[in-house]
Amino acid sequence: MKMLLTGNEAVARGAWEAGVRYASAYPGTPSTEILETIAEYKDDVLAEWAPNEKVAFEAAMGGAFAGARTLAAMKHVGVNVAADPLFTMAYIGTNGGMVLVTADEPGQHSSQNEQDNRQYARFAKVPLLEPSDSQESLDMMKVAYDVSEEFDTPVLVRMTTRVCHSKGIVEVGGRVEVPIRPFVKNVQKYMTVPSFAQKMRVKVEARMGRLLEYSDASPLNYIEWNDRAVGVVATGAAYRFAREVFGDRASYLKLGFTNPLPDERIREFCAGVEKIYVVEENDPIVEERVRMLGFACSGKDVFPPYGELTPDVLRKSLYGETLPHLDASAENVVARPPSLCAGCPHRGFFYELGKRKNVIVAGDIGCYTLGFSDPFNAMDYNVCMGASISSGHGFQQVLDMIPDDKRRVLSVMGDSTFFHTGFNSLLDVIYNGSRTVNVILDNRITGMTGHQQNPGTGFTLQGKPTKVVDIEALVRAIGIEHVVSIDPNDLTAVKNAFDWAFSLDEPSVIITRWPCVLKKFTEADKTEFPTIFKAQCRVIEETCIGCRMCLRTGCSSLVYDAATNKVRIDPAQCVGCGVCLQVCKPVAIVKEERRNG
Amino acid sequence: MVRSILLVGVGGQGTLLASKILTTGLMQAGYDVKMSEIHGMSQRGGSVSSQVRYGDKVESPVIEIGGADILVSFEKMEALRWLPYLNPKGKAVVNDFELPSAPILAGKSLYPKGVLDELRSKVAATVVDAAGIAKRLGNARSMNLVLFGALVAGMGLADIDWETVISENVKKETVEINLKAFREGMAQARG
Numbered sequence: 001m002k003m004l005l006t007g008n009e010a011v012a013r014g015a016w017e018a019g020v021r022y023a024s025a026y027p028g029t030p031s032t033e034i035l036e037t038i039a040e041y042k043d044d045v046l047a048e049w050a051p052n053e054k055v056a057f058e059a060a061m062g063g064a065f066a067g068a069r070t071l072a073a074m075k076h077v078g079v080n081v082a083a084d085p086l087f088t089m090a091y092i093g094t095n096g097g098m099v100l101v102t103a104d105e106p107g108q109h110s111s112q113n114e115q116d117n118r119q120y121a122r123f124a125k126v127p128l129l130e131p132s133d134s135q136e137s138l139d140m141m142k143v144a145y146d147v148s149e150e151f152d153t154p155v156l157v158r159m160t161t162r163v164c165h166s167k168g169i170v171e172v173g174g175r176v177e178v179p180i181r182p183f184v185k186n187v188q189k190y191m192t193v194p195s196f197a198q199k200m201r202v203k204v205e206a207r208m209g210r211l212l213e214y215s216d217a218s219p220l221n222y223i224e225w226n227d228r229a230v231g232v233v234a235t236g237a238a239y240r241f242a243r244e245v246f247g248d249r250a251s252y253l254k255l256g257f258t259n260p261l262p263d264e265r266i267r268e269f270c271a272g273v274e275k276i277y278v279v280e281e282n283d284p285i286v287e288e289r290v291r292m293l294g295f296a297c298s299g300k301d302v303f304p305p306y307g308e309l310t311p312d313v314l315r316k317s318l319y320g321e322t323l324p325h326l327d328a329s330a331e332n333v334v335a336r337p338p339s340l341c342a343g344c345p346h347r348g349f350f351y352e353l354g355k356r357k358n359v360i361v362a363g364d365i366g367c368y369t370l371g372f373s374d375p376f377n378a379m380d381y382n383v384c385m386g387a388s389i390s391s392g393h394g395f396q397q398v399l400d401m402i403p404d405d406k407r408r409v410l411s412v413m414g415d416s417t418f419f420h421t422g423f424n425s426l427l428d429v430i431y432n433g434s435r436t437v438n439v440i441l442d443n444r445i446t447g448m449t450g451h452q453q454n455p456g457t458g459f460t461l462q463g464k465p466t467k468v469v470d471i472e473a474l475v476r477a478i479g480i481e482h483v484v485s486i487d488p489n490d491l492t493a494v495k496n497a498f499d500w501a502f503s504l505d506e507p508s509v510i511i512t513r514w515p516c517v518l519k520k521f522t523e524a525d526k527t528e529f530p531t532i533f534k535a536q537c538r539v540i541e542e543t544c545i546g547c548r549m550c551l552r553t554g555c556s557s558l559v560y561d562a563a564t565n566k567v568r569i570d571p572a573q574c575v576g577c578g579v580c581l582q583v584c585k586p587v588a589i590v591k592e593e594r595r596n597g
Numbered sequence: 598m599v600r601s602i603l604l605v606g607v608g609g610q611g612t613l614l615a616s617k618i619l620t621t622g623l624m625q626a627g628y629d630v631k632m633s634e635i636h637g638m639s640q641r642g643g644s645v646s647s648q649v650r651y652g653d654k655v656e657s658p659v660i661e662i663g664g665a666d667i668l669v670s671f672e673k674m675e676a677l678r679w680l681p682y683l684n685p686k687g688k689a690v691v692n693d694f695e696l697p698s699a700p701i702l703a704g705k706s707l708y709p710k711g712v713l714d715e716l717r718s719k720v721a722a723t724v725v726d727a728a729g730i731a732k733r734l735g736n737a738r739s740m741n742l743v744l745f746g747a748l749v750a751g752m753g754l755a756d757i758d759w760e761t762v763i764s765e766n767v768k769k770e771t772v773e774i775n776l777k778a779f780r781e782g783m784a785q786a787r788g
Binding site (some may be wrong): 002004109110133161162165166167168169240241243244308310311312315322323324325326327328329331332333334335336337338339341374375548551554556558559560562 | 607608620621624629630631632633634635642643644655656657658659661662663664674675677678680681682683684685697698699700701702703704706707708709711712715719720
């Protein structure tokens with residue numbers, strides 16, 4: 001049967017067909033839909049969101065030790081979080097097959113960096129597969145599980161955004177039921193005390209030797225002979241892009257099994273062509289191997305080491321220009337940056353925060369990162385998941401060393417980020433006696449990646465009701481004495497919370513609690529927030545003086561008409577959060593019952 | 598022979614449904630099809646695109662600069678933003694519909710006045726009042742099917758049984774109105 005699937009859907013399908021029984025992940029673009037798709041195979045696979053990628057990897061690892069085929073999936077930076085268990089599991093090996101899918105982001109469409117996670121395969125000494133499209137995503141998952149069990153190792157599969165989020169026609173198959181292998185107690189295999197781990201270390205090298213033979217024999221590394229004047233060595237999506245540009249004229253060495261790289265195949269191919277181009281996104285990993293094997297080639301000297309190697313980028317690198325095209329005049333194209341949605345509960349918070357002076361705002365990863373931008377300008381830096389509270393602590397410690405420096409640090413992150421690694425950061429704050437203001441923006445869901453459940457929402461990935469972790473109780477339990485929960489749409493409450501927190505010389509936590517406007521509200525939400533989005537705001541035209549104060553809230557439902565010097569509110573967007581109404585001095589905005597649903 | 602269709606608009610405008618119908622129909626008609634989208638942060642009120650390529654054998658799911666045979670823009674200004682991706686000999690189908698972006702809403706810029714003039718002066722452009730047509734038909738949300746109809750006519754793909762594909766991919770109660778929108782869009786592009 002043929003289906004039109006994204007790479008993420010195909011990876012999930014491949015895992016299911018390979019007999020996977022247990023899967024764990026933390027959401028992150030472009031990986032999120034892998035686990036969401038696996039979750040649909042409810043009868044065969046238990047799929048779970050973990051609080052972070054390290055936990056996800058470890059849960060899948062435990063399941064594999066217990067003898068089932070398991071999967072962990074995450075975005076590229078998530079593998080940094082999961083790197084600790086990955087490196088040591090590479091020594092131990094596995095029982096049931098285990099695959100880690102990394103979704104890399106050449107081009108950084110939704111990411112803070114562009115790290116090439118193929119380096120992790122080399123670094124941790126695990127096999128690596130690189131699909132170039134949806135069909136390969138499905139097929140390679142099956143190969144990955146066989147390799148994992150045959151060679152007793154976790155396997156890394158590297159996807160990239162264009163593979164994850166592109167659809168292609170895929171021939172799908174049925175599921176193979178793979179029995180759970182018995183776990184046999186064997187401390188020399190599973191205990192990593194130095195005396196055993198030293199022996200494992202030797203075995204890892206022997207395994208890499210056997211994997212090299214496998215790589216050379218693998219049909220995933222194949223040669224397409226055409227004209228031999230130009231030979232292209234390519235991996236992943238870059239192979240598809242290269243085919244567009246070089247067409248059927250060039251010969252190709254298509255690499256799908258890329259750690260270890262197939263030295264014999266590379267030699268055979270490179271000896272058979274005149275000019276060699278290595279086309280791979282990000283780091284020159286294949287290129288360095290080709291050179292090491294003694295072949296002169298072009299790679300990063302011609303193609304950029306960053307961004308995607310889409311056909312236009314390849315064309316420009318090779319020939320100096322893209323296909324003929326037209327440019328638009330700059331005056332007719334106004335920028336369209338992403339912004340907080342109308343009704344976003346972060347708006348009121350950042351509106352008030354932006355007015356504060358002498359505050360350093362440590363930001364984090366989520367929709368609320370947009371707090372840095374116009375019109376709020378209320379964030380000074382952000383780095384990685386969970387880093388705002390810990391780095392904010394360090395920042396404050398140093399500020400306090402500077403004589404007469406009165407600046408205070410406010411660290412801000414979302415609920416899911418707090419569960420991810422923010423909680424550990426808060427332990428640092430309380431343990432080391434900090435005085436930072438720590439804000440948890442609890443919008444009752446994992447927002448930016450598209451509404452995944454988390455330990456605070458009351459539901460599992462597969463929709464089952466579960467325990468709700470109470471953030472306020474958790475924060476108090478570790479010793480934070482100054483805690484307040486507020487409605488972020490109430491600007492007075494936000495302002496008062498800031499005044500109170502900055503007056504303290506001890507650490508405080510402010511929890512803002514209001515659901516994401518795009519969330520599907522649960523019964524619990526409806527009970528807790530009975531007024532939620534039942535209203536709508538409207539501008540009384542005669543009263544509006546055109547002062548545009550309301551526009552400083554940055555809400556997309558507010559439209560300023562220069563001709564009339566008035567603002568109006570788009571009823572299709574407004575959900576009546578009332579933030580604009582509170583900043584309107586002439587009282588020209590009223591809140592009414594919602595009419596259109 | 599591979600052909601490339603670029604659908605652009607603003608996050609939340611319904612380019613997704615149009616590209617789903619398009620890829621489904623093309624696959625059923627026996628073409629190899631690939632489609633690419635970018636998700637994530639760019640979705641929050643930002644500029645979005647769906648790229649569809651079809652033919653005997655498609656390699657890249659991505660349309661390169663100067664590579665699109667047709668550019669269908671669900672929003673006026675977005676047509677110009679994505680213009681470099683259109684083959685200068687290709688066609689543009691443009692919705693005569695404005696969604697002001699953040700700097701415009703904030704009063705820092707004005708919505709540009711010369712968008713359609715510039716487009717018409719540079720490429721073969723069909724301007725469709727999809728919003729007006731959809732409203733007249735009784736459902737503002739069927740705007741994307743009007744544009745889809747114009748796309749089908751513009752690409753000469755009318756032989757495919759789109760009405761069945763549409764019927765299977767929209768909500769039951771909206772089938773009739775969406776089919777009307779589709780036919781109206783086809784008629785507009787045939788002009």
